[in-house]
Amino acid sequence: MLTLQDSPEEAAFRSEIRAWADAHLPKELRWTEDYDALVAVDRLLSDAGLLAAGWPAECGGRNLAPGLVFILNTELEALGVQRAKSPSHQGVNNFGPALIQHGTTEQKRRYLPRILAVDELWCQGFSETEAGSDLASVRTTARVDRDDFIVDGAKIWTSGASRADWIYLLVRTGSRAERHRGLSFLVAPMTSDGIAVHPIEQIVGGSDFCQVTLDEVRVPRANLVGGLSQGWAVAMTLLSSERLSGRHRYGLFRRELEMLAGILTDAVGGDWRAVASDGLHHLGRLVADIEGMSALARRTESLYAAGKDPGALPSVNKLWWPAAHQRLAEAGLFLASSSGADSAYWYRQWLAARPESIYGGAAQIQRNIIAERFLGLPR
Amino acid sequence: MNLEYDDDESDLLGQVGDLLERIAPVPGSGREAPPAVWAGLVDAGLSELGAAVHQHELPLSIVVDLSRRAGRQLLVEQFVSSAYALPALSVAVADEDARCALAARLRARPGVLLTDASPRTVPVVRDTVTTGPCFGDVPRSDLYRIVQPGDRFVLQRWDGAPPVVRPLAELSLSIATVTVDPTRGQWVDYPLCADEATVARLEAEVLLVHSAAMVGCAERLLEITVDHVRCRVQFGVPIGSFQAVKHGLADVYTALVVAWNAILSAVAEAPEKEIALLVARVLAVDAALSAARAGAQFHGGIGYTAELNVHLFLKTILDGAQRGGAPDSTAIELGRRFAASAC
Numbered sequence: 001m002l003t004l005q006d007s008p009e010e011a012a013f014r015s016e017i018r019a020w021a022d023a024h025l026p027k028e029l030r031w032t033e034d035y036d037a038l039v040a041v042d043r044l045l046s047d048a049g050l051l052a053a054g055w056p057a058e059c060g061g062r063n064l065a066p067g068l069v070f071i072l073n074t075e076l077e078a079l080g081v082q083r084a085k086s087p088s089h090q091g092v093n094n095f096g097p098a099l100i101q102h103g104t105t106e107q108k109r110r111y112l113p114r115i116l117a118v119d120e121l122w123c124q125g126f127s128e129t130e131a132g133s134d135l136a137s138v139r140t141t142a143r144v145d146r147d148d149f150i151v152d153g154a155k156i157w158t159s160g161a162s163r164a165d166w167i168y169l170l171v172r173t174g175s176r177a178e179r180h181r182g183l184s185f186l187v188a189p190m191t192s193d194g195i196a197v198h199p200i201e202q203i204v205g206g207s208d209f210c211q212v213t214l215d216e217v218r219v220p221r222a223n224l225v226g227g228l229s230q231g232w233a234v235a236m237t238l239l240s241s242e243r244l245s246g247r248h249r250y251g252l253f254r255r256e257l258e259m260l261a262g263i264l265t266d267a268v269g270g271d272w273r274a275v276a277s278d279g280l281h282h283l284g285r286l287v288a289d290i291e292g293m294s295a296l297a298r299r300t301e302s303l304y305a306a307g308k309d310p311g312a313l314p315s316v317n318k319l320w321w322p323a324a325h326q327r328l329a330e331a332g333l334f335l336a337s338s339s340g341a342d343s344a345y346w347y348r349q350w351l352a353a354r355p356e357s358i359y360g361g362a363a364q365i366q367r368n369i370i371a372e373r374f375l376g377l378p379r
Numbered sequence: 380m381n382l383e384y385d386d387d388e389s390d391l392l393g394q395v396g397d398l399l400e401r402i403a404p405v406p407g408s409g410r411e412a413p414p415a416v417w418a419g420l421v422d423a424g425l426s427e428l429g430a431a432v433h434q435h436e437l438p439l440s441i442v443v444d445l446s447r448r449a450g451r452q453l454l455v456e457q458f459v460s461s462a463y464a465l466p467a468l469s470v471a472v473a474d475e476d477a478r479c480a481l482a483a484r485l486r487a488r489p490g491v492l493l494t495d496a497s498p499r500t501v502p503v504v505r506d507t508v509t510t511g512p513c514f515g516d517v518p519r520s521d522l523y524r525i526v527q528p529g530d531r532f533v534l535q536r537w538d539g540a541p542p543v544v545r546p547l548a549e550l551s552l553s554i555a556t557v558t559v560d561p562t563r564g565q566w567v568d569y570p571l572c573a574d575e576a577t578v579a580r581l582e583a584e585v586l587l588v589h590s591a592a593m594v595g596c597a598e599r600l601l602e603i604t605v606d607h608v609r610c611r612v613q614f615g616v617p618i619g620s621f622q623a624v625k626h627g628l629a630d631v632y633t634a635l636v637v638a639w640n641a642i643l644s645a646v647a648e649a650p651e652k653e654i655a656l657l658v659a660r661v662l663a664v665d666a667a668l669s670a671a672r673a674g675a676q677f678h679g680g681i682g683y684t685a686e687l688n689v690h691l692f693l694k695t696i697l698d699g700a701q702r703g704g705a706p707d708s709t710a711i712e713l714g715r716r717f718a719a720s721a722c
Binding site: 001002003004005006007010067257258261262264265270272275277279280281282283284285287288291292293294295296298299301302303305306308312313316319320364366367368370371372374375376377378379 | 380381382383384438440601605608609616617619620622624625626628629630632633636637638640641643644646647648654655657658661662665707709710711712713714715717718719721722
């Protein structure tokens with residue numbers, strides 16, 4: 001029977017999360033954007049065993065069923081814990097699951113506990129100036145030198161590189177003609193000789209976004225994940241996790257919808273009944289967008305819980321939610337500024353929402369995936 | 380939380396979907412579904428789905444998926460009004476003999492509901508209203524209306540000289556203005572044991588069932604469009620290999636997937652939850668209209684001819700989008716409900 005009702009186990013878990021937040025998550029750490037505060041939140045989650053609760057128990061997780069992980073993430077988001085902004089996000093949500101699937105026992109033993117303890121933070125070394133959406137065109141090379149690889153090249157758009165302890169890298173170990181079949185997946189400490197981080201100023205201020213140059217960086221062969229020239233499979237596992245991560249952001253978007261309703265209402269003296277129909281029309285369409293995203297997220301989790309293939313849903317999700325959020329941010333900006341409300345938040349959000357349809361597989365790539373794999377259109 | 384049909388349900392839905400394809404094959408061109416469709420639905424036991432849901436013999440979730448499959452066969456209004464809304468109302472008829480007589484009548488002939496300016500899918504009209512728009516296979520259907528003379532509702536069937544039927548828009552497949560002459564017949568009463576809440580719940584269900592049919596119809600149109608762009612060659616290659624075409628169709632696919640999942644969520648949440656219901660409706664109509672626009676555009680000139688059946692899908696979607704109020708008014712209502720809950 002179709003139902004959104006929690007099972008007794010799900011209800012109990014939901015209560016556990018809320019009780020934990022009441023007891024351990026102070027108000028000043030909720031909805032924070034401050035880096036140190038975000039690290040503090042990660043540590044609180046780690047202490048409570050909630051940071052990577054979906055990981056297998058032998059890897060330090062709680063082996064939570066997908067449905068419970070979904071409840072955890074959506075509840076945390078609603079409580080003001082923005083996992084997408086978490087400094088440990090790259091390790092917990094992206095690298096960790098890929099390592100669990102493709103790594104050796106020794107690699108899992110080395111890296112996973114430190115990710116869980118928030119002792120080591122990770123960043124992603126995938127994109128390059130000539131390999132963005134076309135990731136298989138990676139030019140950074142790794143040549144074998146006895147028991148090491150020697151890595152040369154440069155990575156770009158690397159979020160959090162200036163504070164990360166480790167980087168995971170997609171590098172070319174075969175010829176360029178081999179495209180994705182000539183790629184390998186390596187990990188390296190950011191303190192390695194030859195790694196330099198060059199912060200890039202962003203349009204929202206700050207320079208969390210970096211270029212990482214790799215000049216004759218020696219990486220031990222033990223740091224190869226998934227076998228020589230088998231890196232594409234690891235990268236695809238990782239990107240599939242990344243593609244799905246946005247579905248947990250419903251809590252933030254719902255909060256923004258409520259802010260928008262507040263702006264519309266305040267503009268007419270605090271009585272929502274006096275809001276003009278064009279404002280309500282705008283709001284209604286945005287509510288449909290965001291609630292549609294939530295419906296999609298629920299269905300995805302339901303499919304995972306039933307052990308079924310989610311098919312096109314990851315790509316549909318990655319195409320839908322950034323566009324919905326971008327429309328929401330734009331509406332917020334113009335409604336706030338035209339009604340005399342504080343528009344600073346929305347101005348920033350308009351800009352901050354732009355990369356959402358670029359990272360993790362740009363919208364154009366998702367459309368190609370849907371068109372070619374699921375509609376059967378020719379390449 | 381569970382949004383998956385179990386294996387038995389999936390098998391059943393697949394079998395009934397195959398049956399619907401045989402009962403109501405999509406015409407190659409022309410304007411109307413064959414008249415034998417209703418008899419086929421009756422023979423297949425698919426003509427009283429609303430009654431089955433209201434007698435707790437069938438979950439709404441099954442009907443919603445069946446409606447999506449019916450929509451693929453261009454069976455939208457007949458399925459929604461005749462197989463769902465009217466049988467659901469018949470269950471609420473107070474008198475047992477009248478209830479049985481009505482059920483027999485509904486099996487014999489499909490019905491349409493008289494509406495007034497109200498956008499409701501289960502319209503309650505004043506008893507002076509004898510003319511108004513109807514959705515469905517109007518010329519071949521009985522005419523019904525719902526009135527509320529006191530605090531109770533009464534379903535009425537027109538028994539008299541055939542109504543004057545005039546298409547609301549000349550090219551519409553399923554919307555017509557119907558006028559009866561009160562001096563040349565009478566309304567047969569079926570008093571209902573139904574309060575406001577019952578009617579509101581039925582209205583919500585009908586909106587979801589109809590939204591599912593719209594999604595199904597649009598999905599079939601998308602498939603037809605995809606087939607066309609895979610075969611149609613220009614500049615030496617299939618036009619479906621151009622990104623402009625691919626991306627346009629991927630956006631339609633995305634909108635339809637989101638709409639279908641919003642419908643499933645609304646059914647699972649309980650259809651009377653108004654925000655979920657309106658979300659599903661807004662998304663379903665938007666997605667269906669986007670499929671219609673893309674279907675017309677990517678077929679090029681041949682899509683503007685009656686040689687293909689594309690126009691039947693376009694008209695079914697245009698007709699359906701007018702059910703339950705114009706799309707913008709649904710979005711306004713959703714905004715109003717959300718603002719009320721948030722502020």
